Amino acid sequence: MAGECVPEGPNLKEMSEEELWELINDNRHRISLGVRPCILIPYLRQVKVLTEVDEDEILSCHNLTNRCMRTSYMLDLLRTQGRNGAIALLEGLMIHYPTLYTQVTGRKPSTEPSRFSGLIKYSELTEYLIRAVTGMQTELQEARNEAGKMSARCSSLESEVGQLMEQEEKSRNLQAENGRLQRHLSSLQREVTKLKDEKCDLYIRYTVAIEEKSALNGRLHDLNLQVYQLQTELQNIQMEKEFHKQRSLRNLSSSHTPQLQEAHKDILEQDLAEAIDSQVELAEHLKSYREENEKLLREKQGLLDQTETLSLQVQQLSLDCKMHQQKSTVVQSQMKELQVERDQAYQSRDDAQAMIARILAEKDTLRSQLVELQEAVFALQAKRSPRIKLQSSDVKERSWDSETSSSEECLLPVRRRLRRMDALNPMSLSSCLSESENALPTSVRSKGVEPPSPESLRRRQEILYEDSSLEAAETDSLLDEFVFLPDGGEDEQKPRSPSTRSSVCLSRSSAPPFLVRSRPKAIRVNGRVLSISLQCEALLSQITVVGGNKSGVFVHQVTEGSAAHTVGISPGAQIVEVRHEQNNKALKMVLEDSTLEEATWALSQVSGFCQLSLRPRQNDYEALLQQLQNSKMSSGDSFYIRVNLSLSAGASWTLAVSCNDILHVTNTRPAGTEDLWHASQVHPCKLLDLQSGTVPNYYRAQRLLIQTIEDMSFQTKKCQKVGRLNTQSEQKVVRIVSTGRQGRNPLWVSVEEENNKSTESGPPSASKSCVTLMPFTLVTPHFPPVCRPILLLPTILGRMLDKKLASWQGFQLCEPEVLTSSEHAARLQRSEILEEVEPGGNQCFTLQSVDKVMKKGLHCVLPLGLDCVRRLHRYEIFPIIIFIGVSARSARKLRSKLQRKGQTEEQLLSCLKSEEPLLDKLPCLYHSMAPDSWCDLNSLLTSLRTIIWEEQRKIVWVEPDLW
Known part of the structure; x- marks a missing residue:
C-alpha cells in the first residue's frame, strides 16, 4: 500500500453518513463475495465498532450457512454504528483488500495518518499491523518447521522402505528355499508310502503262500493214506491168492479126473491174468503218486525259502508298527492335555458370560425404570402443547446444517434413545x-x-x-x-451403528484416521476361536496373510523357526482379533471384516507381546486359494464406495472417475502397486462390473481431495467470476463429507484402548473432536419396489409442479392426515410423522399416507422438504430426488406463476441457493437438472417424465449414518 494516494473519487471525510452507506450498498454484492469476515473482524474490534458478541454471532450462527451470508450480516451490524461503522469498514478494506477498496471508493489506498478518519490512533494502527505481521511470520516459521519435520520423516520412511524391500527380497529367497525343501519332503514322503505299499503286498503274498502250503500238506497226507490202503489191499489179495493156490493143489491131489484139472487150470490162469492186470494198474498209480509227491516236496522247499524272506520283512514291519504306536501314544497324551485345557477355558468363558448376562439383566431393569420415567416426562410435555407447537415452528425455519435432531426430537426433551x-x-x-x-x-x-x-x-x-x-x-x-466386547456407554445411532465407547485418536504415523471405528457390544462368530499369545519383534515379518473383508483375513505362510511357527500358527486360520501393547496402552484391533490393506497395516503395528484370536477355517481358506489360482477373484476384498471427488486417469492409476460415481473395490493391495486399489465401475441399473482399473487408495485420495479444496479456495477473483458464470453447467468436482470417530465404515479397523471407559456425562473424548474429510464413503445397494416417491427441489418450484405432476397417470399427490393429540404424540414417538402442514396444526404428512399410495402401484408425489428423506430411509422407502437448476433468466419466465403463490424471483433463487449445499449431505444420490435443459414449464414437465423413468430403473445406493 506504499505510494502517494492520488484522489480519483469523492473525499470520504466530506461525505455524510447516508452517502457513505449508499456507496457501500452500491458495492454490497462485490464486498459480500470478496471479503472474509474473519480477516476484517480483528481490525473492526480494534476500532470498537464490533463487540465480542457480534464476532461470535457472525462466525458461529447456524443460520449463516456460507461466507457471503456472514459478510452481509456483518455489514448490517456495521450499519447500526452509523458513520463510524462505514469509515471503519472502508479503512479495513484499504488495509486488507486494497484492490477492492479502490473499486468501491475510486481512490488508491494509502497508509498515511492523514488518510485515516481518527477512529484509531496511528500508533495503535502501527501496533496492530506489527502484531498482524508478527503473527504471520510466526505462522510462516511454524509452517517451515513442520515442513522440515515432514522432510525428516519422509527421509526416515524412505530408509524404512529400503529396509523393507531388503527384507522382502530375503523373505522371497527364504520362500523359494522353503518351497524347494517342501517339494523334496513331498518326494521322500511319496517314496516312503511306496515302500510301505510294497511291504503290504509282500505280507499278503506270504499269507497266501502259507495257506497254499497248508492245503498241499493236507493233500499229501490224503495221498499217503491212499497208497497205504492200496498196499494193504495188494497184500490181502496176494495172501488170498496163495491160499487158493494151496487149496487147489490139495484138491488136485485128491482128484484124478483130467476134466477137473483142466478146469482148475483155466480158473487159475484167469485169476493170475486179472491179478497181474490189477498189479500193473496199481504200479502205475503208485508211480504217478510218487512223482506228484516229489513235485510237492520241491514246491515245499521253495515256499520255505520264501517264508524265511517274508519273516524278515514281517519283523521290520513290526518294528515300524511299534514306533508308530509309540508316536500315537505321545500324541494322544498331548491331545488329552489339550482337551483338559480346552475344558478349563470353556468353563472360564461360561463363567464370564454368565456374569455378563447377569449384568445385562440388571441393565434391562434399569432401562425399564428409565422408560417409565420418560413416559411420565412425555405425558407432562403433552400437556404443554402450545409451547411445544411454538418450538416446532421455530425449528422448521432452521436450515439443514443447524438441525441436530428430527422433528420428533424437537418436540420432546433431549434424551438418549x-x-x-x-x-x-x-x-x-x-x-x-x-x-x-x-x-x-x-x-x-x-x-x-x-x-x-x-x-x-x-x-x-x-x-x-x-x-x-x-x-x-x-x-x-x-x-x-x-x-x-467391553461396553462403553449407550448408543444413539441406528441398530447397525456401534455403541458409544472411547476410541484412540491416533496420528498418521501410529493409526490412520480412517482406520478407527467402534464395534457393537456383541458380534456373532462361527466356529470356535483359539487365542494364542506370543512374543515377537515384528509379527508381519513372520507371517503373510491373504483374504479381505468378504472372505476374512487368513494366515497364508508362516516363517519356519519363527516365534509364530513355534506357538503353532499354521496356514488356513482366520485372524479375528489382535491384542498388543503400544506406548504402555493395551490396544485391541478387530480384523474379522477388515480389508487386506487394513489387516496388513494393523499387523505391521504389532511388536512385542501380543495375543491373536484365530478361527480354523481350512475349507474356506482352500476355496479362496482355488479361486485366486483360477483368477476368479484377485483378493478377498469386495465392497462398494461412492467417490467424493473427480479423478482423471493419471500416470499411477488407470481409471478416470467423477464425483458421485459408484465403484466396486475388489482388491485393496494389488500386486506391483503402492497406494492403489483395484476397482470397477458399476452398471447404474444392474449389479454388474463394467470398466476396471486402479484408483488411489483412501490416504492418497484424501490428500488429493485436500489439494483440490485448497486449489478451489485460492483461486483468483477472475477465475472465481468465470466459475460463477459456468457453475450451473459444469459437473461437480468435489463433495465435502466429514465424519467423526464414531462413524461406521468398512475402511476403518477397530483400534480400541481396552482400559479406557469414558461415559456420556464426562468430558468429551479425543475421538469426538477428531473430524476427517472422506474421499470415499461406503454404500450399500437397495432394490426398491416398482414405484418410488417423487421429491422435487427447490421447495418453492417443487410446490408449483407437484399438482401438475400428480395429474399424470401413475402419479398421486401425498395427502395430509388429520390427527388427534394422542395420535400425533404416538406417531411422533414412532418417527412416522414426516412433516406438519402448519406448525402446531393437526394436519400432518405421515409415513402411512406415503405407503398407502405406493401399495396402489403409483408414484407418490411428496410436497415436502429435505428433512423427510432420512425419515423415509429408516423404513426402507427411497424417494427419487430431482433438483431443478434455475437461473435468473429462467426464473423470470416463472414470474407470473410465482406471483400467484405470493412469492418472488429473489425468493426462488434464495431457496435454490440455500438448499443446493444440503444435497451433498444426503445419504443417497440425486439427479440434478441444468438450468439450460428446459426453457418453459411444459418442457420442464416433459424432461421430468423421462428423468423419473430413468431413475426408477437405477439401483439405490445408500450411505451409512456417519455421525
Whole structure:
C-alpha cells in the first residue's frame, strides 16, 4: 500500500453518513463475495465498532450457512454504528483488500495518518499491523518447521522402505528355499508310502503262500493214506491168492479126473491174468503218486525259502508298527492335555458370560425404570402443547446444517434413545446354555424407544416360547457363537451403528484416521476361536496373510523357526482379533471384516507381546486359494464406495472417475502397486462390473481431495467470476463429507484402548473432536419396489409442479392426515410423522399416507422438504430426488406463476441457493437438472417424465449414518 494516494473519487471525510452507506450498498454484492469476515473482524474490534458478541454471532450462527451470508450480516451490524461503522469498514478494506477498496471508493489506498478518519490512533494502527505481521511470520516459521519435520520423516520412511524391500527380497529367497525343501519332503514322503505299499503286498503274498502250503500238506497226507490202503489191499489179495493156490493143489491131489484139472487150470490162469492186470494198474498209480509227491516236496522247499524272506520283512514291519504306536501314544497324551485345557477355558468363558448376562439383566431393569420415567416426562410435555407447537415452528425455519435432531426430537426433551445391541436375552439364558450348536441363539434388539409396538411384543413372545420348548443339548455350543466386547456407554445411532465407547485418536504415523471405528457390544462368530499369545519383534515379518473383508483375513505362510511357527500358527486360520501393547496402552484391533490393506497395516503395528484370536477355517481358506489360482477373484476384498471427488486417469492409476460415481473395490493391495486399489465401475441399473482399473487408495485420495479444496479456495477473483458464470453447467468436482470417530465404515479397523471407559456425562473424548474429510464413503445397494416417491427441489418450484405432476397417470399427490393429540404424540414417538402442514396444526404428512399410495402401484408425489428423506430411509422407502437448476433468466419466465403463490424471483433463487449445499449431505444420490435443459414449464414437465423413468430403473445406493 506504499505510494502517494492520488484522489480519483469523492473525499470520504466530506461525505455524510447516508452517502457513505449508499456507496457501500452500491458495492454490497462485490464486498459480500470478496471479503472474509474473519480477516476484517480483528481490525473492526480494534476500532470498537464490533463487540465480542457480534464476532461470535457472525462466525458461529447456524443460520449463516456460507461466507457471503456472514459478510452481509456483518455489514448490517456495521450499519447500526452509523458513520463510524462505514469509515471503519472502508479503512479495513484499504488495509486488507486494497484492490477492492479502490473499486468501491475510486481512490488508491494509502497508509498515511492523514488518510485515516481518527477512529484509531496511528500508533495503535502501527501496533496492530506489527502484531498482524508478527503473527504471520510466526505462522510462516511454524509452517517451515513442520515442513522440515515432514522432510525428516519422509527421509526416515524412505530408509524404512529400503529396509523393507531388503527384507522382502530375503523373505522371497527364504520362500523359494522353503518351497524347494517342501517339494523334496513331498518326494521322500511319496517314496516312503511306496515302500510301505510294497511291504503290504509282500505280507499278503506270504499269507497266501502259507495257506497254499497248508492245503498241499493236507493233500499229501490224503495221498499217503491212499497208497497205504492200496498196499494193504495188494497184500490181502496176494495172501488170498496163495491160499487158493494151496487149496487147489490139495484138491488136485485128491482128484484124478483130467476134466477137473483142466478146469482148475483155466480158473487159475484167469485169476493170475486179472491179478497181474490189477498189479500193473496199481504200479502205475503208485508211480504217478510218487512223482506228484516229489513235485510237492520241491514246491515245499521253495515256499520255505520264501517264508524265511517274508519273516524278515514281517519283523521290520513290526518294528515300524511299534514306533508308530509309540508316536500315537505321545500324541494322544498331548491331545488329552489339550482337551483338559480346552475344558478349563470353556468353563472360564461360561463363567464370564454368565456374569455378563447377569449384568445385562440388571441393565434391562434399569432401562425399564428409565422408560417409565420418560413416559411420565412425555405425558407432562403433552400437556404443554402450545409451547411445544411454538418450538416446532421455530425449528422448521432452521436450515439443514443447524438441525441436530428430527422433528420428533424437537418436540420432546433431549434424551438418549435406548439400545440393546446383540446381547443375550437374560430371561432365556438358562435355556440357551443347554441348546445344541445348531439351535437358534436368542438375541433381542430394541430398535426404538419404549414402549414397543404390538408387533414387536408378539415377536418377542414367539421367540421366548420357541426357546423354552427346545431340548437340552451341549452347554457350550451357543456360547461359542458370541464374543462379548467391553461396553462403553449407550448408543444413539441406528441398530447397525456401534455403541458409544472411547476410541484412540491416533496420528498418521501410529493409526490412520480412517482406520478407527467402534464395534457393537456383541458380534456373532462361527466356529470356535483359539487365542494364542506370543512374543515377537515384528509379527508381519513372520507371517503373510491373504483374504479381505468378504472372505476374512487368513494366515497364508508362516516363517519356519519363527516365534509364530513355534506357538503353532499354521496356514488356513482366520485372524479375528489382535491384542498388543503400544506406548504402555493395551490396544485391541478387530480384523474379522477388515480389508487386506487394513489387516496388513494393523499387523505391521504389532511388536512385542501380543495375543491373536484365530478361527480354523481350512475349507474356506482352500476355496479362496482355488479361486485366486483360477483368477476368479484377485483378493478377498469386495465392497462398494461412492467417490467424493473427480479423478482423471493419471500416470499411477488407470481409471478416470467423477464425483458421485459408484465403484466396486475388489482388491485393496494389488500386486506391483503402492497406494492403489483395484476397482470397477458399476452398471447404474444392474449389479454388474463394467470398466476396471486402479484408483488411489483412501490416504492418497484424501490428500488429493485436500489439494483440490485448497486449489478451489485460492483461486483468483477472475477465475472465481468465470466459475460463477459456468457453475450451473459444469459437473461437480468435489463433495465435502466429514465424519467423526464414531462413524461406521468398512475402511476403518477397530483400534480400541481396552482400559479406557469414558461415559456420556464426562468430558468429551479425543475421538469426538477428531473430524476427517472422506474421499470415499461406503454404500450399500437397495432394490426398491416398482414405484418410488417423487421429491422435487427447490421447495418453492417443487410446490408449483407437484399438482401438475400428480395429474399424470401413475402419479398421486401425498395427502395430509388429520390427527388427534394422542395420535400425533404416538406417531411422533414412532418417527412416522414426516412433516406438519402448519406448525402446531393437526394436519400432518405421515409415513402411512406415503405407503398407502405406493401399495396402489403409483408414484407418490411428496410436497415436502429435505428433512423427510432420512425419515423415509429408516423404513426402507427411497424417494427419487430431482433438483431443478434455475437461473435468473429462467426464473423470470416463472414470474407470473410465482406471483400467484405470493412469492418472488429473489425468493426462488434464495431457496435454490440455500438448499443446493444440503444435497451433498444426503445419504443417497440425486439427479440434478441444468438450468439450460428446459426453457418453459411444459418442457420442464416433459424432461421430468423421462428423468423419473430413468431413475426408477437405477439401483439405490445408500450411505451409512456417519455421525
